Amino acid sequence: MTTESERELRNFCQLLSQAARLVQRRQDDVLGPLGLTRAAVIALEGLAPGALNQEQLASSVHAKSQTMGKILARLQLAGLVSRSRHPQDRRQLIIGLTGAGREALKAAQEAEAHALPPEVDVRGWQTLQDELARFVKSLQNREMNGRSA
Template structure:
């Protein structure tokens, strides 16, 4: 089978991979003094629009509910979220941000923003558009909606029934 792939594609794939690792490392470093990980911030971001149950939150941020549970335990222990058992279904918990959670989320957003390069020669809008095209061009067997640092489409967009989360790699690292 021959490929019609642009010869620069392999180099681009590698650059995307390197860029992702570098951005993740910078974000992890920026969040460390707050005692947070990217995974914890993603969970907090998912709750920014209001309370959800754990299954809804997992779907919103596109992770497995079991993986999310470990992160929520740590966020609850730190006082950033509350989990209240639902009266209509005792197996479900309503998860919501506390005032401390809102404050730490704002601090995390500032730290993440400060971790990005401040280079006026980078066309962020163009880069974002091109990366979105790349993500959307991935084969259907891969999740096409994984944009973990984009604001969650809170309660407005649903994945097809039965679609699974991506299980963000590193979700439970560093204890948060």
């Protein structure tokens, strides 16, 4: 038998999923004219603090390395990232943002900042953000412990 709290959690997850899809559509709409996808922006954001290898970048943005490889290949073709051999381990490639990549990231962040409708009141969102961060961390911990959520 399903408890009331289980139903509430399921309803919350459905609402969260719907909100995520709607936000992603808005982001896609504003990023498309820049020639970017949300996945590309996530990769660029992951590289903003400094160069990483593909595994490190994938891990830092919670993506699969294979998926990240495809994204990075497109970003390199567009001239937004560079790949160079690691000086101490020639088997590894170090990926870094190019000047064009930094400019593209800045443009994407500005576009995304305007992706939500102006009538959205962002006051009081800190509580929601804090709770969502806790929820995400809980899901990540379950994955790390070998249990899918």
